[in-house]
Amino acid sequence: MSLNEFSIIERYFYSLGKRKGVSLGVGDDCAILDIPADKQLVTTVDTLVEARHFPLSCSPGDVAQRALRVNLSDIAAMGAVPHWFTLALTLQTPNEKWLHSFSEALESDALKFDCTLVGGDLTQGPLSITIQVFGTVDKNQAIKRTGLGLGDHIYVTGKLGAAAAAIACFEKSTQPMSLISNKVSEHLHNKFFRPEPRIKEGIILRNIASAAIDISDGLIADLNHILRSKSYGADIEFKLVPYEDFLIDIADKDLIQEWTLTGGDDYELCFTVPEKNIDLLERLIYEKKIHACYIGKVTENPGIRCYDDQGNLLNLGKSGYQHF
Amino acid sequence: MSLNEFSIIERYFYSLGKRKGVSLGVGDDCAILDIPADKQLVTTVDTLVEARHFPLSCSPGDVAQRALRVNLSDIAAMGAVPHWFTLALTLQTPNEKWLHSFSEALESDALKFDCTLVGGDLTQGPLSITIQVFGTVDKNQAIKRTGLGLGDHIYVTGKLGAAAAAIACFEKSTQPMSLISNKVSEHLHNKFFRPEPRIKEGIILRNIASAAIDISDGLIADLNHILRSKSYGADIEFKLVPYEDFLIDIADKDLIQEWTLTGGDDYELCFTVPEKNIDLLERLIYEKKIHACYIGKVTENPGIRCYDDQGNLLNLGKSGYQHF
Numbered sequence: 001m002s003l004n005e006f007s008i009i010e011r012y013f014y015s016l017g018k019r020k021g022v023s024l025g026v027g028d029d030c031a032i033l034d035i036p037a038d039k040q041l042v043t044t045v046d047t048l049v050e051a052r053h054f055p056l057s058c059s060p061g062d063v064a065q066r067a068l069r070v071n072l073s074d075i076a077a078m079g080a081v082p083h084w085f086t087l088a089l090t091l092q093t094p095n096e097k098w099l100h101s102f103s104e105a106l107e108s109d110a111l112k113f114d115c116t117l118v119g120g121d122l123t124q125g126p127l128s129i130t131i132q133v134f135g136t137v138d139k140n141q142a143i144k145r146t147g148l149g150l151g152d153h154i155y156v157t158g159k160l161g162a163a164a165a166a167i168a169c170f171e172k173s174t175q176p177m178s179l180i181s182n183k184v185s186e187h188l189h190n191k192f193f194r195p196e197p198r199i200k201e202g203i204i205l206r207n208i209a210s211a212a213i214d215i216s217d218g219l220i221a222d223l224n225h226i227l228r229s230k231s232y233g234a235d236i237e238f239k240l241v242p243y244e245d246f247l248i249d250i251a252d253k254d255l256i257q258e259w260t261l262t263g264g265d266d267y268e269l270c271f272t273v274p275e276k277n278i279d280l281l282e283r284l285i286y287e288k289k290i291h292a293c294y295i296g297k298v299t300e301n302p303g304i305r306c307y308d309d310q311g312n313l314l315n316l317g318k319s320g321y322q323h324f
Numbered sequence: 325m326s327l328n329e330f331s332i333i334e335r336y337f338y339s340l341g342k343r344k345g346v347s348l349g350v351g352d353d354c355a356i357l358d359i360p361a362d363k364q365l366v367t368t369v370d371t372l373v374e375a376r377h378f379p380l381s382c383s384p385g386d387v388a389q390r391a392l393r394v395n396l397s398d399i400a401a402m403g404a405v406p407h408w409f410t411l412a413l414t415l416q417t418p419n420e421k422w423l424h425s426f427s428e429a430l431e432s433d434a435l436k437f438d439c440t441l442v443g444g445d446l447t448q449g450p451l452s453i454t455i456q457v458f459g460t461v462d463k464n465q466a467i468k469r470t471g472l473g474l475g476d477h478i479y480v481t482g483k484l485g486a487a488a489a490a491i492a493c494f495e496k497s498t499q500p501m502s503l504i505s506n507k508v509s510e511h512l513h514n515k516f517f518r519p520e521p522r523i524k525e526g527i528i529l530r531n532i533a534s535a536a537i538d539i540s541d542g543l544i545a546d547l548n549h550i551l552r553s554k555s556y557g558a559d560i561e562f563k564l565v566p567y568e569d570f571l572i573d574i575a576d577k578d579l580i581q582e583w584t585l586t587g588g589d590d591y592e593l594c595f596t597v598p599e600k601n602i603d604l605l606e607r608l609i610y611e612k613k614i615h616a617c618y619i620g621k622v623t624e625n626p627g628i629r630c631y632d633d634q635g636n637l638l639n640l641g642k643s644g645y646q647h648f
Contacts, residue, residue: 029401040356042357044443
């Protein structure tokens with residue numbers, strides 16, 4: 001069967017758009033969405049380009065899920081709830097097998113995160129995927145990057161470093177990589193392509209955090225984005241920064257430090273908490289309502305200083321992912 | 325000065341995001357937008373890929389304006405009012421001159437159409453521009469593609485055929501093209517890169533049209549999108565279909581017919597009007613409140629038939645733009 005734009009949309013993408021809260025979805029000039037009167041609309045967009053953001057050999061399902069999840073992570077960083085998304089897909093040649101795997105994986109994640117496809121565009125060209133996610137948040141309750149204060153405590157959710165290790169693994173550029181087991185390799189692959197957007201954590205943090213960001217460019221670079229808005233700095237203790245346990249089996253101290261501090265792509269949240277909310281947050285951590293670690297404090301002195309066990313300053317080298 | 329993602333956003337795109345109705349725009353994880361309680365959100369996305377949607381030689385300002393306007397045209401087709409947009413820009417190598425022209429032209433159109441940049445993404449790869457526009461419409465007042473009825477009159481705004489003539493001109497595939505004057509060539513160029521989104525017309529048509537679509541794939545193909553939703557057909561009289569006067573100077577009858585009926589890219593509106601609203605519409609046309617022409621009627625018999633002056637059926641050949 002020959003595939004054209006309309007038959008592709010009908011066969012592979014219509015079923016993703018048949019759900020709640022959509023007045024008009026896939027198939028008209030625009031989508032029409034109802035935003036409840038007590039909510040604000042929150043929206044974000046990210047493009048993944050073949051060879052730049054994912055390896056050429058990578059499976060369509062992996063690409064689809066990563067493309068959706070990196071956007072969901074931005075929604076999470078605002079303390080918002082995702083509801084809908086659009087997909088602008090550029091393909092060199094339409095291929096039934098590719099489209100089937102891509103749309104199936106996308107549908108699976110769309111269901112998992114309760115996020116409905118409401119429109120998009122399909123064009124011919126070098127493979128790239130642009131997803132725009134729409135969510136809502138109670139009025140004036142979103143966590144912004146600019147709310148932090150002097151002396152605020154800095155926290156990170158989950159564990160860092162796995163995504164950077166995965167990239168090293170794809171590139172086979174790191175010697176110890178040859179030693180990793182299939183199980184670790186699969187874990188790395190999953191961490192890179194299926195990062196867990198911290199939506200639940202973002203919602204909890206809405207009344208606790210003064211600022212939040214998702215770690216896409218690396219802990220130091222992203223923390224810097226928050227600090228810059230107020231010309232503040234931060235003191236970080238490396239021993240407090242949480243990283244994946246298995247990294248010590250596959251890399252030396254310097255590499256672990258690099259992956260953890262500047263690696264990026266883990267999509268955990270980095271957030272700041274004012275003194276008055278620390279007890280509440282620590283109780284939620286103790287009760288396992290949220291998995292997060294204290295890593296340092298916001299300072300008046302600009303720049304980020306990271307100290308090792310002996311109190312020596314670490315050399316942070318490159319400070320984060322640069323898109324150019 | 326070296327250009328990275330953040331310096332590019334700051335230098336070229338911040339000034340586009342400093343306007344009304346935006347709680348939080350460029351520079352956070354997400355944009356936050358306020359949708360008034362009596363409105364619905366309307367949104368659409370379109371990607372332009374180099375060499376596929378615009379010639380390699382084309383100026384950055386032309387690309388920027390076309391990318392925004394084709395999206396505004398979708399908003400117009402719903403009878404909605406555009407307010408905000410996001411830009412996902414993929415560039416091979418950042419170039420100050422290119423970025424300056426691109427952002428300057430985009431800003432000029434953003435001001436003209438009162439549409440504010442609220443976020444985006446900047447990535448490295450083959451040149452492509454994905455714009456998503458957001459608008460609002462009074463609750464349940466949007467014009468959908470599916471509202472048409474049997475016997476409805478079919479209308480088209482403006483004049484068709486110039487964009488298809490422009491493409492033939494770019495491709496230099498058409499013999500008579502060598503005869504066109506610089507003035508006509510410039511006019512064609514403008515019609516292609518700066519189509520006029522029919523926003524004012526869409527708003528007027530909200531209480532008049534039963535269905536509307538913007539003509540991007542060609543009159544026949546787009547009219548067919550409307551008709552398909554009800555399995556209806558249409559009878560069209562070619563002599564009533566409005567096309568640019570200057571086409572007769574540069575092309576023969578068959579070519580004019582092809583450009584007008586199947587050419588696409590003109591971004592005029594094709595809409596249907598029920599009997600009860602005809603008088604009102606015709607009065608608005610007479611008073612020059614809206615520029616539109618009657619071209620035919622919706623029929624029970626599926627398919628589109630186009631007749632010439634003698635009542636003979638025209639052969640419509642290819643029926644519209646196929647993206648693959």
